[in-house]
Amino acid sequence: MVWMRRLLFVAVLSCGLGVPGSVVGQDEPVSSTCYLDGWGDSLLCYRISVGADANAIELSVTVAPAVNDAGREPLYLLAGGPGQAASDLAPLLNAFRRINRERDIVMVDRRGAGLSAAFRCGFEREMPADLQSFSRQLAQCYLRRPQFAEALSSRQAVEDLERVRKTLGHHRIALWGGSWGTRTALLYQQWYPEALSALVLDAVAPIDTKVFLTATAAERAMQRLERDCARDAICAGFGDWRSELDQLLANWSGERAAQFPDPVTGVRGAQPVPRWVLANSIRTALYDPAAAAQLPYAVHQASRGNYLPLSGISGLFLNTTDSMAMGLTFSVACAEELNRITADEVAADSTGSFLGSAFFDLFYSGCQAWPVSAKPYSAPEERAHPVLLISGEADPITPPDYAERQLVYLSNKQHLIVPGGGHINSGRGCIPDLIARFLNAPQDSLDQGCVAEIRRPPFMVDAFGPALGKGVGVERQGGQR
Template identity: 60%
Template structure:
């Protein structure tokens, strides 16, 4: 259980498919590996029932001896239309794009007329994952984690040099050429938005359009996330205050501060396992608990449970808060830690100063709980700093998507740091967390944007996307009175004593 919390704490972010040749227009120069020479096999991805095409595509490195094979999954277009494919780029850094296959469910309409392509970058997923044995069960003790990370680096000192954003973009371009796609569109989520923006800078001639969800601009320092997480929690607090049920929990925000400030050894060892209710096998430290709250803010349906869970924790009942932590148990293994640190240390931590970290942490519930494992880890992962180029103006159509309550890539990133994108429009989901492409009408707007060549969208439907109802008690949210009456009329036979008992019990619910 403890190791599952530790894994979540280190995470940044995250139709019937025919077996046929790739659709879309083909490049005249197919490169060293042509589309005709590739022999795909049938494969499957988690969260999608239909078969996909699976390729092993050889790519060369920027340095000698860095050649490898990348695993690429393709969901073929259902029609014979010749629209450019959409490549989906994962976040992290360290998440595998093959983990995004579940997005095919909300993006079915887009998949009707274009291939959807998932490229596992070097060191992630099915492309020779570089996880240092830490992804499935990272130790909660930071000292031990750093020690194991150092051992991994010393055993593989050359491999981190091949894992960086420049190489990822070069690999992506080789995959595009190998599959014979003349131009492609890119969807990026979280750190994947930065990869997409760098691809736009280096290979503008290969790109049709961009959809960026949870935008991490090239110049931003997204690992400084404490202020963004605090703002997301404040927005949750404001929404709670406007809700007649949730405001009954009082000042749960201050209660959270007290819980974290007073978290001691006894609290750490008594925190219950969400699957058994028994004390956790090993201590759950306060930095892990703070990160669990941060991670809960990624998903509005989980964030809606926080006020109740924190109120209960303040009263001595840690089970609801433990249950929220348990919702993220499946995050373990989602980040390849060797890849994560190779990119993060060279491209993020190397640009951050101590005074910036302190300023970001000041006055927040998170403090340095998120960034500290990376600061400590990067001291044992000595990769050279890699600076990004100054962004040049680009005219590709770009659709930006943000959640107003995103705890790591807030809308201000898309609003204030992307002036070099000359043809952009921005969708902001009020109350939305991190990654909103599957919510409400967003998939339809994405399809319209891609199919229209980036014409201005009517965003009115975005306002219809609402926060989920707040958790009212152990049995979930409170039903609105009109819905209660409607349900009563549907399920209560006349003169049924059992139904009368059920009705009286329902009235007693908060």
């Protein structure tokens, strides 16, 4: 069930300027002209050798060169997952055009991801419907490359990033991290503070935070969706759709699970859809405000036996995680996250949430088949680099509380909270301009007034989408719903 595999692995889980980002006295490495999907301009591509013996590979490094060489530090983009490729962040360059005018933007595919020897396990072809089959397939993948699996880690990613910085001749760099990329950025800040000028962290996963305990965050995101729906005249017409969702999940089995349609064909799938898959697909929809705006209508329809709208929402994410390398995902998640989470913590996190333990169960099951050693972090030390934090108010995995309460060791930070925002908000509204202003003058306080103007997309009113005019939704509140 290819669509099941794809929707489950959405990304998890992104000092003054001083010295310009120029060379440090070594020859320029050889590059070639290349292109990436989502960005129309030409790029510079490098291949940089790292590792030794069986773990030796060439890192893929892609650079969007500055339009005007103003001597500013380059901005490195760090992808999430863990397991996503930085080269798949190329569409973000469109939002960062202002930044790119005077700065190189660098994308490094970390070892085991994207164009840097992606460690895939075959789940892009088919995702088993039961966790036991999933674990067996994952175990077979591990046995094909056990040394490579053990070597992959955040420490390795940071060391490789430092190797790239030196090879490209950058004296200091700025980092943008998204989701798990924020964890990588924070670790780089700990280990190479002298090489860093500023940080932009979008959807923050602090070093000490157990972000794979996501049920409580997902529940709070759902509650914010409920609140905003109740304040909307159109959406409020769906009544108590949240209770309908709870009943749907509580009674999800047998014929209901078998009737759930494939989001591409619209016909009944060959296998029943398990509850843990359905719950995760609903959680995934909360990542994107446009998808979340469709949930009340889709749940209301599903409670009446029409599962097509809910299936269609899961189909929105079919192509978002093709770059996720599952070998890398589990090497990092099992060694750095799952091993430090207790059963009591899972129970406490799951209680009262629509998600329950559905997200954690997938990774717990996988880590039983992926026996990498634990790789704990040291307690973070105080740092004074300028840091811009960006959070979505309704992020279902890295809520604003993480940035507000769990980064006390960062003494020079500003925080943007996007109303109704989901997971990753760097491309929304005025946020790209604020990021550009921050990077150019990181010691200055930003005027955040424009952030409050960012709104959720309009709620879906029926199969045709949102209401297009005043009163349209009211007219359709009868039989159409």
